[in-house]
Amino acid sequence: MSCCGKTRTLTDYEVTLRADGSTVTVTHEQGGLVAVLQLLAKSPQGGTYKAVPRKA
Numbered sequence: 001m002s003c004c005g006k007t008r009t010l011t012d013y014e015v016t017l018r019a020d021g022s023t024v025t026v027t028h029e030q031g032g033l034v035a036v037l038q039l040l041a042k043s044p045q046g047g048t049y050k051a052v053p054r055k056a
Contacts (some may be wrong), residue, residue: 010054018045028054 010028013036017024026035026049036049 012052012054013049014052015039015047015049017043017047019043019047025052 011032012028013026013033015024015026015036016022017040024039026032026039031038040047040049
């Protein structure tokens with residue numbers, strides 16, 4: 001059952017690591033936000049991420 005007639009969108013995340021400025025995309029299938037936080041925890045200087053909603 002879906003609420004309000006909206007389809008559920010999968011969310012990917014774009015992660016930018018401060019150490020070298022590289023950008024990594026983490027997909028919903030790769031673990032989503034949990035994988036993003038683990039990636040940032042392993043990165044020496046951390047980084048930033050933003051959610052990128054995927055069209056269903």
